[in-house]
Amino acid sequence: MGTVSPVAGGHTIEGEDVVWLRVGAALEAVARREAARLAHRVGLSAQRIAEVELAVTEAATNLQRHAQDGSLALRVVTLPDRAAVELLSLDSGPGIPDLSRVLADGVSSRGTLGVGLGAIARCADTFDMHSLPGRGTVLLARFWSRRAEDADGAAEPAVAGLTRPISGETVCGDSWAARTEAGPDGQVVTAMMCDGLGHGPLAALASERARAAFRTHAQRSPLDIMRALHEELKGTRGAAVTVARADFARGTVESCGVGNVSGCVVSGGKRSALLSLPGIVGHHRQPSRSFQTPLDPDGVLVLHTDGLSDRWSPHDFPGLFGRRPATIAAQILGQAGVRRDDAGIVVVRPAAP
Incomplete structure (x- = not known):
C-alpha cells in the first residue's frame, strides 16, 4: 500500500517507502520507535499509538524468540478518506501448523505466556495471517486513523x-x-x-x-x-x-x-x-x-x-x-x-x- 491521489472517477495508490527491519538485538526498540513515528504522521490518537507500539513489540518479540530468520516491514497506507500504519511480519520458518490455536491467549510453543498474537489481533483494525509449516509465516496488522464504521464508504483495499x-x-x-x-x-x-x-x-x-x-x-x-x-x-x-x-x-x-x-x-x-x-x-x-x-x-x-x-x-x-x-x-x-x-x-x- 502507499500514498493515494485523486483521479477523475477513481483514485490512485502508489508504493511508499517501507521501513524494513531485520531480526537483531535491538529489533523491539527500533520497531517500536519507527511505528510510533509513522503513527504520529497519520494522526493516530495517543491510545491508538500505544496499541500500535504494543502490536509491533509483540511481533518483534515473536520473531526474536521463534523465527529462524525474519523481518518486519512498517509503512503508511493511505485511502481517500483515511490512513493507517501497517505492520507486516515475515519469517522463513518454522511455520505454525495450527493458527487458530496460537491466536488463543495463553498458548505458546516455547513455554512463554503466548498472549502476543491474540493481543495483536484484538488491537488491529485489520488482522490476517498465513503460515506454511516448515517454511514461514506472514502476519498483517493495520491500524486506521478512522475506524471502518466511521469512514465514508470505506472498504478493504483491493x-x-x-x-x-x-x-x-x-x-x-x-x-x-x-x-x-x-x-x-x-x-x-x-x-x-x-x-x-x-x-x-x-x-x-x-x-x-x-x-x-x-x-x-x-x-x-x-x-x-x-x-x-x-x-x-x-x-x-x-x-x-x-x-x-x-x-x-x-x-x-x-x-x-x-x-x-x-x-x-x-x-x-x-x-x-x-x-x-x-x-x-x-x-x-x-x-x-x-x-x-x-x-x-x-x-x-x-x-x-x-x-x-x-x-x-x-x-x-x-x-x-x-x-x-x-x-x-x-x-x-x-x-x-x-x-x-x-x-x-x-x-x-x-x-x-
Whole structure:
C-alpha cells in the first residue's frame, strides 16, 4: 500500500517507502520507535499509538524468540478518506501448523505466556495471517486513523504492493502504482509494476518517473499508459514495466508489458501468464500491443519483478490466495524473493475476507 491521489472517477495508490527491519538485538526498540513515528504522521490518537507500539513489540518479540530468520516491514497506507500504519511480519520458518490455536491467549510453543498474537489481533483494525509449516509465516496488522464504521464508504483495499531494496541499499529501484474505480458492474483495478534498470538511486529515479506518468494517465488503456511511460522514461536508465487492468465483472485482464516483469492470473490452483514483449521502456521498442487474459471472479492478479524467482506455483502456497492482497504479496516476496536484487510485487484481489 502507499500514498493515494485523486483521479477523475477513481483514485490512485502508489508504493511508499517501507521501513524494513531485520531480526537483531535491538529489533523491539527500533520497531517500536519507527511505528510510533509513522503513527504520529497519520494522526493516530495517543491510545491508538500505544496499541500500535504494543502490536509491533509483540511481533518483534515473536520473531526474536521463534523465527529462524525474519523481518518486519512498517509503512503508511493511505485511502481517500483515511490512513493507517501497517505492520507486516515475515519469517522463513518454522511455520505454525495450527493458527487458530496460537491466536488463543495463553498458548505458546516455547513455554512463554503466548498472549502476543491474540493481543495483536484484538488491537488491529485489520488482522490476517498465513503460515506454511516448515517454511514461514506472514502476519498483517493495520491500524486506521478512522475506524471502518466511521469512514465514508470505506472498504478493504483491493490492491497491495510491497518492495524491498537489494541488501546494502536504502532505496529500491522497483516500484508500483494502481488505480481503482467503480465500474458499472463492479470494481476495476489498473496496476503497474516497474523495475528500474540496475539498482540504487538511478534505478529509483526511473521508477519515480514511471509512477508520475502513471498518475497522470491512469484512466487510459494499458497500451496508452505504456506509451506515456515510454516517453517519460527517455533520458533515464529505463525500466521493465507491466501495466494490467483487471475487470472482474467482465472477467478479463488487459495487459501490456515490456521487459521481464512477470504477470499472472491465479485461479483454481492454476497460474495463467500474462504475455510481455522484449525491450526496455524509455529506450528500445515503442510499446505496440496489449493482450487479453481470462479472469475468474475468484482470480488474483499478481505482478512482480525479477527480484522474485518466477518458479513459484500456486500449489506452493496452500490457502494463500484467499487471503488479503497485502498478505499474499508479503508471503510470495518472503518465499520467492532474492536479496541480491531489488524486489517488488503488486497483488489485486477485490474480494478480501
